[in-house]
Amino acid sequence: MRSGRGIRIAAISVGVVIVALIALLATRGTSKPIASQIVGQAAPNFSGRTLDGSTFELSRHRGEWVVVNFFATWCTECRLEDPQIQTFVTEHADDPVTVVSLAYSDDPESIRTYFASSGATWPVIPSDTGRVALDYGVTRVPESYIVAPSGLVVQGFFGGVTAAELDAVIAANGGMAVTDAGMGA
Numbered sequence: 001m002r003s004g005r006g007i008r009i010a011a012i013s014v015g016v017v018i019v020a021l022i023a024l025l026a027t028r029g030t031s032k033p034i035a036s037q038i039v040g041q042a043a044p045n046f047s048g049r050t051l052d053g054s055t056f057e058l059s060r061h062r063g064e065w066v067v068v069n070f071f072a073t074w075c076t077e078c079r080l081e082d083p084q085i086q087t088f089v090t091e092h093a094d095d096p097v098t099v100v101s102l103a104y105s106d107d108p109e110s111i112r113t114y115f116a117s118s119g120a121t122w123p124v125i126p127s128d129t130g131r132v133a134l135d136y137g138v139t140r141v142p143e144s145y146i147v148a149p150s151g152l153v154v155q156g157f158f159g160g161v162t163a164a165e166l167d168a169v170i171a172a173n174g175g176m177a178v179t180d181a182g183m184g185a
Contacts, residue, residue: 037137038136038137038145038153038156039145039153039154039155039156040152040153040154041152041153042151042152042153043058043066043068043145043147043151043152043153044058044132044135044136045057045058045059046058046102046129046131046132046135048102048125048127048128048129048132049125049127049128050100050123050124050125050126051111051112051115051123051124051125051126052123054123056100056123056125058100058147059151061098061147062149062150062151063096063149064096064097064098064149065095065096065097065098065146065147065148065149065170065176066097066098066099066100066146066147067085067088067097067098067099067100067144067145067146067147067161067166068100068102068136068144068145068146068147069085069099069100069101069102069142069143069144069161070101070102070103070104070129070133070136070138070141070142070143070144071101071102071103071104071106071141071142072103072104072105072106072141073106073107073110073111073113073114074106074110075141075142077141077142077159077160078141078142078160079114080160081142081160081161081162082118082120084160084161084162084163085099085101085120085122085161085163086119086120086121086122087163088163088166088167089121089122090121091163091167092176095176096149096176097170097176098122098123099122099123100122100123100124100125101120101122101123101124101125102124102125102129102132102133103124103125103126103127103129104129104133104138104141104143106126108126108127111124111126111127112126140158142157142158142159142160142161143156143157143158144156144157144161144166145157146166146169146170146173148173148174154169154173155169155173
């Protein structure tokens with residue numbers, strides 16, 4: 001009799017844990033706008049060697065929208081947002097917009113392996129990004145910032161960002177037709 005009750009309690013406990021885990025995973029994929037001090041400020045410039053061996057420098061993209069995305073391969077939410085970022089990149093292939101991802105506390109070899117298999121087509125800086133993360137005030141990943149053509153950070157997001165959210169921020173800040181002069185640079 002006693003062992004039957006113990007099994008029942010164990011089964012209920014496992015069920016509660018599974019429901020809690022499902023609830024956690026279901027709510028983690030939503031992004032939240034950041035009330036960061038960097039929003040409304042000039043985006044800190046940075047440069048770094050990308051996975052393909054080229055150099056990415058933010059200041060060279062003045063006049064374009066730039067999504068600066070901090071990620072890690074060990075971060076489940078980061079992996080879940082990658083298809084959304086790829087959708088955004090693909091939909092805006094002919095627009096003045098660039099995405100760049102910067103590793104956050106990750107191993108460069110893990111990053112190379114992950115992005116080689118993921119099909120990502122945007123620049124990824126796999127190492128030496130600690131200073132950039134500090135400049136942007138990154139506290140966790142994924143974290144993304146949208147830089148207007150003027151060079152101002154217009155929005156940031158905690159959590160996985162979607163293509164629709166990126167499009168909405170750009171539309172709310174003048175759209176793709178906005179130029180440097182149009183943003184009051």
